[in-house]
Amino acid sequence: MIGSKEGIAHFPLAFLNPGEYSLVPDPCYPPYKGSTIFAGGKIHLMPLLEENAFLPDLKKIPSGVLKKARIIFLNYPNNPTGATADRGFYREVINFARKHKLIVISDLAYSEMAYDGYRPASMLEIEGARDSVIEFHSLSKSYNMTGWRIGWASGNSQLVGALAKVKSNIDSGIFSAIQLAGIAALEGPQKHIQEMSALYQERRDTLVSGLKSLGWQLISPRATFYLWIKVPKKTDSIKFASLLMEKAGIVVTPGVGFGKHGEGYIRMALTVPKQRIIEALSRLKKIS
Ligand SMILES: Cc1ncc(COP(=O)(O)O)c(C=O)c1O
Structure with a gap:
C-alpha cells in the first residue's frame, strides 16, 4: 500500500x-x-x-x-x-x-x-x-x-x-x-528500532516528568510517540492549543480534532529532539 x-x-x-x-x-x-x-x-x-x-x-x-x-x-x-x-x-x-x-x-x-x-x-x-x-x-x-x-x-x-x-x-x-x-x-539489521525506541523513551520521560512537575495530568504512554494530556485550565482544547501557540510558540493538537470524546485533552508528539522538549517545558513554566 x-x-x-x-x-x-x-x-x-x-x-x-x-x-x-x-x-x-x-x-x-x-x-x-x-x-x-x-x-x-x-x-x-x-x-x-x-x-x-x-x-x-x-x-x-x-x-x-x-x-x-x-x-x-x-x-x-x-x-x-x-x-x-x-x-x-x-x-x-x-x-x-x-x-x-x-x-x-x-x-x-x-x-x-x-x-x-x-x-x-x-x-x-x-x-x-x-x-x-x-x-x-x-x-x-x-x-x-x-x-x-x-x-x-x-x-x-x-x-x-x-x-x-x-x-x-x-x-x-x-x-x-x-x-x-x-x-x-x-x-536489513533491526538494531535501529531499539535505538529509536530508547531515544523516544528518553524524550517521553523528559516531557512527562516536566509536565507533571507543572501539575499537568497525563498517563505516561508505553507505546506511540504521543502524550495525551488533560487540558490543565478551565477551557476547551482548541482555545488552549491557541493559547500555547500565541503565548509560548508551541504547537499541540487539540483533542477535539480527533473526535468529540477528545475534548478536554491535547496531544503532544515526541518527534522533536530532547533539547527542544526542555525548551518547550521552560516556556510552559513561564506561562503557567
Ligand atoms: C494510527 C495511524 N494509522 C496509520 C497511519 C498512517 O501510516 P502510513 O504512513 O503508513 O500511511 C498513522 C500516521 O500517519 C497513524 O497515526
Whole structure:
C-alpha cells in the first residue's frame, strides 16, 4: 500500500454497503471516518474513555447498530491516546466479531514504537483472528519512511484479496525504488528500532516528568510517540492549543480534532529532539 493510510481509506469500499455501519473509536485517527463516508456507510462512534483505559466498551454498542454493522476499526498502540491493548481485549474483540459477523480492521502503525520492554501484540497472534481480521502495517514510523510511504496488510485472505481488487482499480503500485527500500528496511539489521525506541523513551520521560512537575495530568504512554494530556485550565482544547501557540510558540493538537470524546485533552508528539522538549517545558513554566 501507499502507506497504511491508503489501504485503510480504500478498504471499506470493498465491504461496506451504503447505509451499513462502521464502528469507529472516538477519538481516532481521522481516515476511519472518512473512508466510511466515502463508501456511503454510517459511523457509530465508540467512546474511548480514560476510565476504561481508552478501550471501547463493546457491550455499549446498541443491538440495532450491530445488526447493520460490517466493520470495527481498532488501533492499538493508539493514536491519539497512546493507550495499548492486551491479548485479553483482543480475544474479546475476536469473539465479538464472530458473534456479530464483523470485519476487524486492526491498525498497527505503531507496532515497534514501544518502551520499558513492552512489545505490542499483533491481533493475528490470537487464535481465530484469521476468520475476521485484516491488520494494517506501516514502515512510516518503524523505519522513518514518512516521506516515502509504504505499508502492507495481512490477515484473512479474502479481506486482503478484496483490498487488492479495489486497489488494482485505483493505483498501479508504488514507485519501485521505494519498494526496494522497504525490502531493504525489513531484511536489513533491526538494531535501529531499539535505538529509536530508547531515544523516544528518553524524550517521553523528559516531557512527562516536566509536565507533571507543572501539575499537568497525563498517563505516561508505553507505546506511540504521543502524550495525551488533560487540558490543565478551565477551557476547551482548541482555545488552549491557541493559547500555547500565541503565548509560548508551541504547537499541540487539540483533542477535539480527533473526535468529540477528545475534548478536554491535547496531544503532544515526541518527534522533536530532547533539547527542544526542555525548551518547550521552560516556556510552559513561564506561562503557567
Ligand atoms: C494510527 C495511524 N494509522 C496509520 C497511519 C498512517 O501510516 P502510513 O504512513 O503508513 O500511511 C498513522 C500516521 O500517519 C497513524 O497515526
